[in-house]
Amino acid sequence: MRKRSPFTRTRITRGARAIAEALAKKGDARAMAMLGVLYQKGQGVTADLNKAADWYAQSAAKGNLGAEYSLGEIYLNGMLGDPDPERGRYWMEKAAKQGKPEAEHRMGLLAASETPPDWLEAAEWFNKAAEQGYADSQYNLGVLFAEGRGVEQNRIRAGEWFAKAAVKGHRDAALDYGIMVFRGDGVKKNEKVGAQWLLVSAKRGNPVAQNRVALLFATGRVFEANPIEAVKWHNLAREGGRSDAWLDEFVARLPEETRKAGEAKAQAFQPD
Template sequence: MKLKTAALALLLLATPAGAATIDELQSAYDAGNFAQALPEAQALAAKGDVKAMTLLGLMYRKGQGTAADTDTAIIWLSRAAEKKDARAQLALGMIYLDQNDGRYDYAKGEANLRAAAEQGLPDAQFNMGLIAAGSFGNPPDFVNAADWFKKAADQGNVSAEYNLGVLYLEGQGVPKDALRAAALIGQAAEKGNPDAMLDYGVLVFRGEGVQQNEKIGAQWLILSAKRGNVVAQNRAARLYAFGKGVPADPVEALTWNILATKGGRGDAELDSILAKLTDEQKAQAQAKADAFKPLEGK
């Protein structure tokens, strides 16, 4: 009789046939199969699964498999955050820190973000660094910002690596150290961060914190430009216009100048120089600019 009771208890604890597990839900979500993930998340969240609550909140926030509904997202994310789920705390914090949203609440946002950061979540640590650096109009505390960026960078957060490198470059919150700055910014550039590519290209071009090499510096600048960085596009235009690090190429110069100007980075000097190109060269450059699509990935 006792054996039968134990067996019955095990049956009651088992997952019902056809019901998704949290691993199956996560797999569907990661694969972008939101039509499948949404009902699975709803079912598991209703049973108190914290990870499912977080995923359900994210889907409502982002409109994945359902219409975007921030109020419902907040309900589910709050339930998960109360149970100390770091991903939910991060997502909830970012909702309250969104200044373009009518739900902006700095105190709630910072508190949730800090809770996630203190649990070691690198994205939360990076955003705490942004807060400390004065991103929300608060007085900057660069020592604190550097500390948060370092914690995130030590876990491989690319944006934190770049920002920490900039602090070392400028001597804000940390001692000025061109070598350390170049190493961190270079790491972020290698991982595909377009802003880091731009800055690393400048450092290499000038030989600041790293061996000078105009050719390699130009390659990094052009790589950043190809990923849509408007400042880098202006720099690329100048490189091709004046033959610095690359062979002079007026059509390439005009192409990048058109793109940079379109992005809000006009250059009167280049406009004057490139106005002398032939109609055929101008047409070639315009066609290349019209066909431009930013590269993605590393």
């Protein structure tokens, strides 16, 4: 199939803007929200966050869910200058109460960042988004169950939520679930399965998982001993800020060609 040129895409975007503007003038909330997106991203128009916010505000005033969320993000993140937590929270909560999982998750983060944190409210919001399959909330809810914050501590429930997020590709959830399975902590112990989840997390760029995988390859535990792979994952973990004195010594004792082979694989690494 022939690819469209950037010029063709630009014409399509400008056409969409013209249609949206015509509908917005008639009071169409979805068209107003679309104009907000176009001005925010600079698609078919010169990017202008103030105009984007204006269109989002008009759309949000009519109850458009996406516009409420976008407006909340703009104010909370201070995209127009200084953050405006009060206005940001107002619009974010409106979107969350209509069931938008991204907004529910953000409300959970806001509750967790209060001084002191409101863990009960955070858990309630994360649970709402997690039940809709939102991976970040599934992971955060797992953490709360693991630590007993806002909910009764329950390692089994923690493992269930970590597993759900891990299946969706959440690298931190894959790490925590892998450790639980490897150790038999709240779930049935299976070192082989646990190690595979650690590898999933490592391949997605988690430096702690990369360190654990390097140790497994270096010691030959679960995985067949492979010093080149050990060097690769150790280097990646170090680059990510996870040092390991034992692995430093292990790598230093290896033949130079083995070290170089591992280093080359680390340099060629691309996260999944």
